[in-house]
Amino acid sequence: xxxxxxxxxxxxxxxxxxxxxxxxxxxxxxxxxxxxxxxxxxxxxxxxxxxxxxxxxxxxxxxxxxxxxxxxxxxxxxxxxxxxxxxxxxxxxxxxxxxxxxxxxxxxxxxxxxxxxxxxxxxxxxxxxxxxxxxxxxxxxxxxxxxxxxxxxxxxxxxxxxxxxxxxxxxxxxxxxxxxxxxxxxxxxxxxxxxxxxxxxxxxxxxxxxxxxxxxxxxxxxxxxxxxxxxxxxxxxxxxxxxxxxxxxxxxxxxxxxxxxxxxxxxxxxxxxxxxxxxxxxxxxxxxxxxxxxxxxxxxxxxxxxxxxxxxxxxxxxxxxx
Amino acid sequence: xxxxxxxxxxxxxxxxxxxxxxxxxxxxxxxxxxxxxxxxxxxxxxxxxxxxxxxxxxxxxxxxxxxxxxxxxxxxxxxxxxxxxxxxxxxxxxxxxxxxxxxxxxxxxxxxxxxxxxxxxxxxxxxxxxxxxxxxxxxxxxxxxxxxxxxxxxxxxxxxxxxxxxxxxxxxxxxxxxxxxxxxxxxxxxxxxxxxxxxxxxxxxxxxxxxxxxxxxxxxxxxxxxxxxxxxxxxxxxxxxxxxxxxxxxxxxxxxxxxxxxxxxxxxxxxxxxxxxxxxxxxxxxxxxxxxxxxxxxxxxxxxxxxxxxxxxxxxxxxxxxxxxxxxxxxxxxxxxxxxxxxxxxxxxxxxxxxxxxxxxxxxxxxxxxxxxxxxxxxxxx
Ligand SMILES: [Zn+2]
Numbered sequence: 109x110x111x112x113x114x115x116x117x118x119x120x121x122x123x124x125x126x127x128x129x130x131x132x133x134x135x136x137x138x139x140x141x142x143x144x145x146x147x148x149x150x151x152x153x154x155x156x157x158x159x160x161x162x163x164x165x166x167x168x169x170x171x172x173x174x175x176x177x178x179x180x181x182x183x184x185x186x187x188x189x190x191x192x193x194x195x196x197x198x199x200x201x202x203x204x205x206x207x208x209x210x211x212x213x214x215x216x217x218x219x220x221x222x223x224x225x226x227x228x229x230x231x232x233x234x235x236x237x238x239x240x241x242x243x244x245x246x247x248x249x250x251x252x253x254x255x256x257x258x259x260x261x262x263x264x265x266x267x268x269x270x271x272x273x274x275x276x277x278x279x280x281x282x283x284x285x286x287x288x289x290x291x292x293x294x295x296x297x298x299x300x301x302x303x304x305x306x307x308x309x310x311x312x313x314x315x316x317x318x319x320x321x322x323x324x325x326x327x328x329x330x331x332x333x334x335x336x337x338x339x340x341x342x343x344x345x346x347x348x349x350x351x352x353x354x355x356x357x358x359x360x361x362x363x364x365x366x367x368x369x370x371x372x373x374x375x376x377x378x379x380x381x382x383x384x385x386x387x388x389x390x391x392x393x394x395x396x397x398x399x400x401x402x403x404x405x406x407x408x409x410x411x412x413x414x415x416x417x418x419x420x421x422x423x424x425x426x427x428x429x430x
Numbered sequence: 431x432x433x434x435x436x437x438x439x440x441x442x443x444x445x446x447x448x449x450x451x452x453x454x455x456x457x458x459x460x461x462x463x464x465x466x467x468x469x470x471x472x473x474x475x476x477x478x479x480x481x482x483x484x485x486x487x488x489x490x491x492x493x494x495x496x497x498x499x500x501x502x503x504x505x506x507x508x509x510x511x512x513x514x515x516x517x518x519x520x521x522x523x524x525x526x527x528x529x530x531x532x533x534x535x536x537x538x539x540x541x542x543x544x545x546x547x548x549x550x551x552x553x554x555x556x557x558x559x560x561x562x563x564x565x566x567x568x569x570x571x572x573x574x575x576x577x578x579x580x581x582x583x584x585x586x587x588x589x590x591x592x593x594x595x596x597x598x599x600x601x602x603x604x605x606x607x608x609x610x611x612x613x614x615x616x617x618x619x620x621x622x623x624x625x626x627x628x629x630x631x632x633x634x635x636x637x638x639x640x641x642x643x644x645x646x647x648x649x650x651x652x653x654x655x656x657x658x659x660x661x662x663x664x665x666x667x668x669x670x671x672x673x674x675x676x677x678x679x680x681x682x683x684x685x686x687x688x689x690x691x692x693x694x695x696x697x698x699x700x701x702x703x704x705x706x707x708x709x710x711x712x713x714x715x716x717x718x719x720x721x722x723x724x725x726x727x728x729x730x731x732x733x734x735x736x737x738x739x740x741x742x743x744x745x746x747x748x749x750x751x752x753x754x755x756x757x758x759x760x761x762x763x764x765x766x767x768x769x770x771x772x773x774x775x776x777x778x779x780x781x782x783x784x785x786x787x788x789x790x791x792x793x794x795x796x797x798x799x800x801x802x803x804x805x806x807x808x809x810x811x812x
Contacts, residue, residue: 273450273451274450277490279490285559285560287561291561295561308673311673313673313674314673315671315673323669323670323671323672323673324669324672324673342579343575343576343578343579343582344575344578345571345574345575345578345627345628345629345630346574346625346627346628347567347571347574347627347628348624348625348626348627348628349567349568349570349571349626349627351552351556351564351567353556353558353564353567354564354565354567355565358628359565361565361566361571361575362575363575370673370674371671371672371673371674371675374565374566375565376565387578387579387582404561404562405561405562406562421582
């Protein structure tokens with residue numbers, strides 16, 4: 109429930125009255141009551157007008173903020189010594205106002221808080237413009253936001269705002285990228301519905317996608333080899349964590365060892381419920397029709413089961429590669 | 431192996447989801463000061479600083495080592511950054527050690543960190559170029575198929591991963607720096623959490639943490655306090671896209687382990703090592719690395735896990751600190767393993783101390799399980 113501010117004057121306008129025995133009645137002294145501040149409160153408000161917050165010292169050396177004329181502990185008059193406090197303070201306790209009312213100092217959700225100004229021994233009550241309730245906590249450091257034209261009133265402080273503890277650091281690096289010569293060659297063939305690999309003559313290993321150097325021995329790969337679009341799922345993950353860059357979950361990312369190659373490639377498996385995918389399952393590329401082809405690898409929609417019997421992996425299947 | 435080298439100071443921050451009270455500089459400073467305090471030293475006693483963290487996209491700070499020079503007391507001193515993906519914390523310790531083993535410096539400060547709350551690791555790990563569909567999202571999406579393949583080959587029962595998840599989180603309750611604290615965690619709780627990247631469940635994955643870890647390394651003549659002596663140090667890497675690459679138990683991991691064991695005179699790791707801090711970001715990597723590191727025969731690592739051998743009261747405790755599964759400021763995670771290994775042999779691991787630990791293994795891996803870093807430390811001088 110929203111709480112009322114201590115100084116709220118105009119109440120919210122009640123709904124129109126239809127019952128003739130019910131009438132609206134307003135008690136509001138025209139122009140507002142006059143109040144003599146006395147020297148202590150007057151000094152506080154005068155300093156506020158100059159955008160300073162002062163407290164008054166008691167005989168017991170405590171600093172009261174806001175100042176009082178008489179020490180609530182002893183009943184003695186306070187001393188004439190004023191002490192500038194702040195400008196920052198610490199939230200002691202707070203209550204969130206999710207639906208501000210007409211008399212509230214802010215027209216958006218805010219917190220009422222008791223705030224202990226630095227150098228003070230007591231707390232004042234004021235509004236904290238924190239944005240969201242989760243930003244509020246005891247111990248939160250806050251500072252006043254001053255009204256543009258102070259007049260010597262507690263509302264010269266529009267509200268308190270949290271200190272700066274975090275900034276946003278936008279980092280953006282924009283590149284124009286082109287695939288290298290080998291990948292360009294691979295993508296060109298993909299557009300024609302062909303998966304291009306390359307064989308390292310030194311290792312007798314067939315790599316797909318096509319590449320020009322062997323990651324194992326460093327030799328130049330000179331022999332292009334078109335490879336089958338059928339293969340075997342060696343292993344896979346069922347991804348359940350949604351990510352804007354990935355397919356809709358659950359999706360199966362699988363290591364697929366294409367027939368005639370020696371290194372599996374990672375691809376999406378589709379056309380089968382995720383939990384029916386198996387290690388050893390035979391799959392075939394499902395190509396996008398030529399007229400719909402755009403980005404190179406998107407030309408293969410996914411790999412789908414061929415229906416052939418599973419391959420027995422128990423011999424010595426490699427686990428898979430990235 | 432060159433000059434003798436020892437860990438003489440360890441400092442960690444309390445790992446947590448968000449350290450919004452400090453800048454990155456303030457975070458690394460906190461760990462560095464604690465490590466220096468542990469060694470009884472100040473920045474003035476340090477000859478060189480080595481920094482490690484995950485790739486720059488994680489926080490969007492280019493060349494963070496330059497930004498952090500002041501915070502780490504490195505003005506006027508040699509400073510460098512190490513960069514080996516998730517294994518970087520381990521590699522950073524090894525680069526720092528090499529500066530002492532090579533006789534270049536007498537005292538080196540090694541610091542690794544991550545402030546994951548400043549962005550999103552999954553985003554940073556999934557910056558796919560155009561032209562192709564994006565199918566691998568984050569580390570879990572990458573490692574899940576290899577875990578599935580391990581399960582198929584080894585015939586391990588499905589619950590082994592949950593056992594590791596429970597064990598490491600229970601250990602974390604004894605480590606004041608650990609991030610995840612899940613009192614009462616048990617197998618049923620882990621198994622009730624959803625599959626993120628099947629076969630990996632939510633509670634079988636590591637958290638995202640903010641944190642930093644620092645160690646002070648010293649040459650023999652510069653040792654102060656309680657040293658953990660380095661008996662072996664090794665790094666290996668291998669290409670990701672090599673035909674026939676073994677991804678469940680990578681050759682680079684086996685080679686790295688063989689090297690570090692040879693240096694330290696370890697012939698039977700399960701017998702010769704008292705406690706191991708091994709990089710296990712997904713629970714199934716415990717049985718997988720038990721085999722890769724030679725603690726168990728091929729396809730039998732899960733039996734050690736199931737029998738409780740890797741628990742705090744087992745014969746070869748793994749991740750007494752709670753491990754990566756409990757705290758994961760990525761760039762620091764490897765260094766934390768190395769630092770926790772040192773704490774164990776220094777007898778300073780507190781409530782998660784393995785009694786009488788004299789020899790410990792620190793391990794880290796990174797990339798697509800293609801970078802490895804390991805060290806063996808002992809309370810005995812080599
Ligand atoms: Zn070759």
